[in-house]
Amino acid sequence: MQSLDVGFHGDAMTGRATPLHRIDPAASSKRAASRHRFIVLPLLVLLLVALVPTSPLVHGAEVAILKSADVTYYNQAVQAFRATLSPDTTVTEYNLAGNLARGREIATSLRGGPPDLVLAVGLKAALAAKLDLVDTPTVFCLVLNPESHNLPAPNMTGILMRVSPAVQLASIRAVAPHIKRIGLLYDPDRTGALVDEATRAARKLGLSVTAVTVGNSSDIDHALRSLLPKIDLFWLLQDQTVVTQDSLDFILRTTLEWKVPVFGFSPTLVQQGALAALVIDARDIGRQAGTLAHTILQGRVSSHRPSQDPLHPQLAINLASAEYFGMSPTRDVLRLATLLYGGLGAVAQIEGAMPLVP
């Protein structure tokens, strides 16, 4: 490895970023030749490619991947994205190592020879692309609150991390059909819009949503205790005021004590006792991003378009929790569930199925 190499490992920076990871070092020279070669038969081939949405990308494309940090789910998304690329696609990967400034530098350097498409994984990568690659089609993913950062930009589109409230509510109905009253805590500054959307969606499904606002995590205790007697199910949103390292355990335990099931967004919470959750898988996000990038590169769609909801959320159910709450998910629901948990977590402990002292 050259000492001045950049990109994948993000170890050093030069004035001009030197692409490190090339699938085909001679791809740029092949590009011109291939275009000339296929000028006689372009329509048929393009038609065929266009009819097969999952077919590999346009041959010879150059794609840059900006990765906010070297974390597992980012890597999973990148890997899944790369799997959708054609073998002759030139892919260059850059690791921002959690540093926005570095990301902007990388983006600036890419301007000299802009790629055909940029995949921005994570918030910092998306912001770097937004700020410094204004003309390059960009797809972002794994950004929690893109709207808070004015994402997507005109040249950008992306895959959202939140499943739409309507889909979530539908899942709640499927898992717990008897549930009528749903409660949630939220910070209006963070998820106010989401709650409004959820309330509307719930009304359509004949469900009532009781939303209690919290300004900071210390309000959770009182707020939750006041909410729990009034609801049949607690809906835990991806609200950064409600969901903290400190409050999670408290929320789970309190709801278990009150025998109020929790519907969340995380498989970890389900494992720890929540009834169910609609979860997203980083690999699915990556593949979805790859498909979107494919269509952009084909020119079939523009990069300036609304972000997409995750197309393949997974249903996670804790069977022990269901049993604890007196529920019996139907066989159809169980077939729909991708992740099934049972026995581990707070439920077993409170039930005494496992003694405190092993």
Add this chain to the structure above:
Amino acid sequence: MTARTPSASTSFRMTLWTKLVVFTTLIVLATCSTQGWFFLQEQAALVTGGLINNGTFLAQHLAVSNRYSILVNDSVRIRERIAGVLTIEHVAYVIVRSADGQLLIADGKEGWGKLFADKRGADLLSSLAVPPPVSDAPDNPTVRSVLIENGALRFVESSSSLLDRLLGLALTSSRLQPWYFDIAVPVLSPSAAYDDDPALSLTLREAPAPIAQEKVPSSARYGTVHVGLSDAHTLNLLRTSIRQALLLTGLTIAIGLVGVLYLARRISAPIRSLTATASRLEGGDFSVRATPASSDEIGDLARTFNDMVHSLQNHERDLQELNRTLEARVEERTEELHRTNRRLEESNHLKTALVANASHELRTPLTAMTVHLSNMLNGISGPLTPSQEETLRRVCENTDRLRRMIDDLLDLSRLQGHRLAFKPVPIRLDEIIQDVLFTFHQYRTQKHLSVHADFPGSLDCVWGDADKLRQVFANLIHNAMKFAPAGGTIRLTAEQSGSAVVTVSVADSGCGIPAGEFDKIFLPFYRFPTGTETPGSGLGLTIVKELVELHGGAVRLESTVGQGSRFFVDLPLAAQSHPEAPADALQ
């Protein structure tokens, strides 16, 4: 039978049986004791470790489950959970502190609850006010031993292992004062890794201000949870283990000892039996046999011993047979020797008699011949021609020579037959020598020989027969003159050695005699070959030797080839040999 060699140490003797029993028992004891000790150590360590692990788990569980309650100071919730933990048997107390060390909740059972609730509770808790140096790693709790003495807490800084109390457990049956293990675990904010859960991870970590570094999962400390564990129950378990271990060890030692005794007996008994059998064998009892009691090496030893005894028995029998036949053969050979000896003696006697008779019978006609020859030479029988005279003279010489030979034979036979008269008296040797020299004067003159005689005047008399001594010195002087060359020298000396012996030597200047001939020169009829024809019978020196020995003396010879010979005759002095001889006879 040889005497048994006493052993080096007779005061104390350790038998094989004793050695086997003692050393094997020591080994068994050492092994069982060591194993038992290590077992107890391990049990104590396991029990202690288990107790601490349980306490650690409880403390960690409390820390995790009360994390938020501690953070928001929800004492009600905390107390509820503590009450649940205190239902566990060996949990004595639970203490929860805030991040700054302030006591939030303290509850316990038995004496601890009272201590906490008592007036002295403040003092008691103040002693716990200084928090121990709890590590920030929940997996690495801080463990200390705590005692209650006179209502006050005392932290014991010694090892937290129950092994320190092992002896007390083993030796006493009374209830020991329990110790308490204080296990302190920090209450930390949870880690927000969730690497496999992007939704939760990003919800927790994604900072609203992206310029700043994203929130690193903080490990803020919210407080400390102390769980106090009593070792009372554990001590009982350990006491039971110790007693069981001691019982098992004792049983093993007892069984081992029985085994050792049996084995020692099995080994030593056959050896003792073999020793007794060997002792009887040593006493000459070849009928004894060892009894092989086993098919191992000791049995092999017994069988080999029996084979050895059988072989010894056969050898003994052969020796006895050989001894018996040897004695018979010796007797037979001795008898045969006696018979041979008798025959030889008879032959000798017959020979001596024959010689004497023959000599006597021969002398008679020879004397007659000599007379007649003398008469004829004297002209008695008539005149003789010169040639006749010459012839008769030669005949006379030969008859004289024959007569001398016969005389010598006769003398020798008488000597050997002990029939020679021997009349010893004190004799002056110089007179004898003088007589002999006079006798050979003419012969000496003919050969122009010089005779030197050196006889001191103070020479004492010797005890001897004059005639015999005269014959001795006649033979020696005649031989000296005979073998000396013409013009040679004969030397005669006499020397007295003290008051016992006189030694007379006769030396000539002849051709000498080789040393290898010294023993033969005195044999009868032996004549040393000089290369020239010398007259003589070969009996002269034999007669000299017989006669000198008859006198109680000895004759010796010294000779050098080419220079001459010297004969020494040692004769006893008269005063020494016969002190009762008259004094005038010795003058």
